[in-house]
Amino acid sequence: MNDDAVEMHVPCKGSASVLTPLERRLPPPGPGEVRVAIEAAGVAYADIMMRQGVYSGQSLPVTPGYDLVGRVEGVGPGVTGLAAGQRVAGVTVSGSYATRRNVKAEWLAPAPEGVDAANLVAAILNGVTAWQMFHRIAVPAPGEWVLVHGAAGGVGSLLLELAGLAGVRAVGSASANKADVVRSAGAEYVDYRGEDVATRGRALSDGGVVAAFDHLGGKHFKKVSMAALRPGGVGVLYGAYDMTRDGKVSPLAIADLVLNASFSSLGLFGRGQGVVAYSCQPWRDARPLAYQQDLAAVLKLVGDGALSPLVGATYPLRDAAKAQRALETRSVAGKIVLLTA
Numbered sequence: 001m002n003d004d005a006v007e008m009h010v011p012c013k014g015s016a017s018v019l020t021p022l023e024r025r026l027p028p029p030g031p032g033e034v035r036v037a038i039e040a041a042g043v044a045y046a047d048i049m050m051r052q053g054v055y056s057g058q059s060l061p062v063t064p065g066y067d068l069v070g071r072v073e074g075v076g077p078g079v080t081g082l083a084a085g086q087r088v089a090g091v092t093v094s095g096s097y098a099t100r101r102n103v104k105a106e107w108l109a110p111a112p113e114g115v116d117a118a119n120l121v122a123a124i125l126n127g128v129t130a131w132q133m134f135h136r137i138a139v140p141a142p143g144e145w146v147l148v149h150g151a152a153g154g155v156g157s158l159l160l161e162l163a164g165l166a167g168v169r170a171v172g173s174a175s176a177n178k179a180d181v182v183r184s185a186g187a188e189y190v191d192y193r194g195e196d197v198a199t200r201g202r203a204l205s206d207g208g209v210v211a212a213f214d215h216l217g218g219k220h221f222k223k224v225s226m227a228a229l230r231p232g233g234v235g236v237l238y239g240a241y242d243m244t245r246d247g248k249v250s251p252l253a254i255a256d257l258v259l260n261a262s263f264s265s266l267g268l269f270g271r272g273q274g275v276v277a278y279s280c281q282p283w284r285d286a287r288p289l290a291y292q293q294d295l296a297a298v299l300k301l302v303g304d305g306a307l308s309p310l311v312g313a314t315y316p317l318r319d320a321a322k323a324q325r326a327l328e329t330r331s332v333a334g335k336i337v338l339l340t341a
Contacts, residue, residue: 065096112303
């Protein structure tokens with residue numbers, strides 16, 4: 001078992017250029033842990049928020065890396081169900097911009113062979129997020145309509161695929177250069193820069209969608225996503241991208257998030273609507289059975305070819321800074337992935 005690891009580390013708050021290679025010797029896997037040789041790690045907005053020192057519960061210095069795909073190199077005491085040589089995948093929250101690491105076994109699930117590592121890792125955080133929001137929170141019925149913002153992104157594109165598999169109709173908002181990505185998934189495309197998304201969504205869905213999935217937050221969630229709902233619908237908030245737009249923390253965007261965080265409980269009750277904030281980490285830690293079931297379901301769909309995550313770009317691990325800049329500038333449709341080899 002190899003104990004040497006190379007990480008892309010964030011020693012202090014700053015731009016993507018602060019990401020620094022760090023070599024270190026790993027301790028043996030502890031109780032309940034496995035050593036994983038990492039094949040691929042996903043690049044997420046949470047990684048950028050960690051680098052900027054604004055990710056809740058995570059302090060600097062830190063090695064980012066919210067999810068991984070790799071192979072078990074060794075197991076610690078008390079680990080059952082995983083063995084050396086087995087391919088695994090899971091949500092780690094941090095630490096996976098690395099060549100290898102020790103991971104809690106309960107965060108991992110067996111991963112299918114014969115699937116490209118980049119395609120597989122693109123379905124871990126994004127796939128579990130999309131699956132749980134769609135199937136555990138929104139639960140749209142066949143023939144109903146949902147609204148997906150950022151529909152050409154990593155989570156958004158998977159939401160469109162899940163909608164198609166479930167017989168649910170979707171409205172997808174994205175920039176004009178990503179319209180073909182949205183339409184190819186069978187969704188109705190809306191240009192968020194040139195159209196009133198809420199009005200267009202209500203028109204296409206004949207009165208409003210049953211769920212709106214929003215990664216932006218603030219007034220966008222309140223005035224676009226919630227405005228697009230029909231009675232009985234649910235607004236699902238799963239990010240705050242506007243807070244770190246263009247790679248910078250915006251005080252105005254933070255104020256916007258706070259000012260638009262409240263809703264009239266009486267108004268929601270009268271319309272039978274719901275507001276749900278989703279984050280993968282609390283589900284993983286507080287509802288581990290649901291997390292394990294949903295991760296396994298997503299991995300099976302990818303392994304069977306029923307779910308095809310959109311990989312926008314791959315970078316070698318040493319180019320983690322370039323990968324984060326690409327995510328910050330929204331220059332890529334789909335998931336951005338770091339490869340160790």
